Amino acid sequence: MDLGLKGKNAFVTGGSKGIGLETARLLASEGANVVIAARRPEALEEAQRDILATTGAKVAIHPLDVTRLDEIERLPDFVRKELGGRLDLLVNNAGTGIYKPFLEVTDEELLYGMSINFFAQFRICQRIVPLMKEQGGGSIVNVSGATGIRVTSPPMLSSCTGPAKSAEIRLSKVLASELAPFKIRVNCVVPGYVYTPERFGLWQETIVKRELNEADAEEERLKWTANQGMLDTRWGTPQELANVIVYALSERSSYVNGAVLVADNAMDKS
Numbered sequence: 001m002d003l004g005l006k007g008k009n010a011f012v013t014g015g016s017k018g019i020g021l022e023t024a025r026l027l028a029s030e031g032a033n034v035v036i037a038a039r040r041p042e043a044l045e046e047a048q049r050d051i052l053a054t055t056g057a058k059v060a061i062h063p064l065d066v067t068r069l070d071e072i073e074r075l076p077d078f079v080r081k082e083l084g085g086r087l088d089l090l091v092n093n094a095g096t097g098i099y100k101p102f103l104e105v106t107d108e109e110l111l112y113g114m115s116i117n118f119f120a121q122f123r124i125c126q127r128i129v130p131l132m133k134e135q136g137g138g139s140i141v142n143v144s145g146a147t148g149i150r151v152t153s154p155p156m157l158s159s160c161t162g163p164a165k166s167a168e169i170r171l172s173k174v175l176a177s178e179l180a181p182f183k184i185r186v187n188c189v190v191p192g193y194v195y196t197p198e199r200f201g202l203w204q205e206t207i208v209k210r211e212l213n214e215a216d217a218e219e220e221r222l223k224w225t226a227n228q229g230m231l232d233t234r235w236g237t238p239q240e241l242a243n244v245i246v247y248a249l250s251e252r253s254s255y256v257n258g259a260v261l262v263a264d265n266a267m268d269k270s
Contacts, residue, residue: 004251006031009083013066013124014094016043018196019143021050022242023091028057030246032089035082037064066094066120067112075127086135089249090128092121093143095165102159110160117164122171125186129179137183139249140175143241144168144190146264165190169260176258185257187248192264193225195235234265 010027014020015036024036028051036059038044044061051059062078065071079087095117098109121142132138147158148165158165172188179186212220221235244263247253 001252003030003246005089005246005249008032008088009035009079009086010089010091010249011035011037011062011079011087011128012091012093013037013064013120014143015091016040016047018198019191019194019238019241019245020091020093021047022238023093023245024059025051025055026239026242026246027089027249028059029055030250031057033083034059035062036060037062037066038094039063039065066124067115069123072120072123072127075124076131079128079131085131087128087131088135088138090124090132090138090140091143091245091249092124092140092168093245094120095143095145097145097147097158097161099157100160101157105160113160114164114167117161118167118171121168125171125175129175129184132184133179133182138185140172140184140186141245141248142168142172142186142188143245144172144188144260146190146192146267149190149260149262150267173258173260180257185254187253187256187259187261189241189245189248190260190262190264191236191241192262192267193221193235194238194241195221196238236263236265 005027010032012020012024012034015024016038020036024034028034036044036047041063044063048059048061051057060082079085098105098113125140145161145165147162148169152158169188169190172186176186225235241263244261248256248261
């Protein structure tokens, strides 16, 4: 299926690994001109080589710490200089989780959690949207998370991350309404539990608090997921989420705007 992305300019934050990397790979395979952004240049270079090896497509890299306003402020200049002033597709994927009891969350963690999640999406959209308005349209996908729509049970407590993820969902719906007259679509993709090596490390550190081999970790994850009320406890893959994100960006979803696309394998929402 032709998604109509050939020749489009795309920018993906958190693009060096996980969902962001697979989204960039799929966009590149569809013929888009892709820029991946993340904090660590060496991780970006590794992702760049990986995408080239698997798709034959070249992607550009842009080191970016989404918690730093000064770096976000320079994004419009980057787009003008490196992309000819045009950015058709924006994926706000960078983010992380802080899983601690409410009374143990420090003020520094609270500020960081909001900054890397909600503030980053708000600020990047605010700097990129004027360019999209000038060019006559664009498509934005903000990636949120399951804690934005549901309460998870201990020890995956989300009093810090959950509100930030909820704000991302609300921001996406507000922007979709406000920017529709300018032919800018904004949708939000909400992943459920997705397996990545980084999540594997977080799982060990937060949930079981000891090192596990792959088989034992899988058993622990599925056991915990079953306790959340899920009948099918399989975790998703970054590739599966990339499929949803790229669809939402594409012309195939031209009538989809302000949607909250939940990809969580029928997770209990209570």
